[in-house]
Amino acid sequence: MSVDFASVLTKNRGYIGAMRTLANRLLVGLTVVALTGVSMAMAQTATPADKPAAKPVRSIPYVSITGDDGRQRHYETNAIPLLFNRACFGWRMYLGGPNRIVSLKEVLTTSQPAEQVIAGPETEVSADKTRATTRMSETVQDGVLQRSWCIIPGDPPGTYTYDITIDGEPRGEFVFCAIEVPDQNVNTDPRDLSCPNKFNSVQRAPTRPGSAS
Template sequence: MRIWTAIVVLTSSWLVSGLVASQPINAKVAIAADKTASSRSISQASNTKKTIAIDKAEFGVARVDARGKVNFIPTFRVPLQEGSKYGWRIQLKDYQGEVTWREVLRLPKPPETWATDDGENFSVSADGTESVMRRKTTANDGVIQNYWTIAAGDPPGKHKIQVYIDDRLIATFDFEVFPMDRKESSGRNRSL
């Protein structure tokens, strides 16, 4: 099994099993004092560098209801259950257009395998505990986001995600992936 990363699109048809009760997010958000990060995205009309201000940064789990609507639930605890999706979303202030971002994901120990949807701009450290992903995304409604899916062989424990726009750290999320009690997960629908 592999860890798959996906950018959530409202038209997706994920079906994620139920989640255990979540606690409020306790993430550290690293935002520059002036709340701006420069982007190398160049405005074609004016050929000038755009400035990006961060309005809000959140970490949590994504759950899709029966109608296919994606619900983002802020939390710092992720159940170690195949198919559970976790990730971040960052609201950019008054920004539309293309953004180049980089995500560094650190795990407490290597998973059985690493994988992404497209494999491009993705690397894993020599010890297998850290991945680096680079993406260029259009910020629809000023939002950039990324999600991972729990797969067999993923480790429980403390995890960390750092998000950069170009080379500037804009958010750090410390969270825990916890094993579920067999009794908790036995009655849940596990289909995707």
């Protein structure tokens, strides 16, 4: 179980489960910046006679909004409307390999301080409330590691940057922009919001030869 830095470090496991199913169906998103050496070799050597070409793996940010009817609308985007108790967001990263437990270090930096801080022993929060470092064990399921959070009052607008380290290796950066919605309109489409860093997410390949994560 993870800990909280305002709401942006509040783990939402039910939402993650729904997003895992949804994300496998989504067709539009980020192009992979880096693949593992094994995946690249397979993609280069596969031929139509042997097997279908391997689909590109992706690391993506995502957002969901719960409407008045209780249904969730899902988007592959890093623009977060600050819809309190309605909007959730997260990241998912393809690591490959078997299901396993990994050591995760996640550093969140916000461009503005949070109004409230709720943190447990896994998280260290800076004095100015703009940086939170979480160290914990997480599960890689079907080759994918992902986390999500939901927006509550007090979460600041601006940039949220997540630097991800797995088993001691820097593996990715996800940059979100949180945007105020004065009328709290649940029909807001995050794709219509102005975000200077849309889809500014990268994944780094492992540095150790033969590393699965």
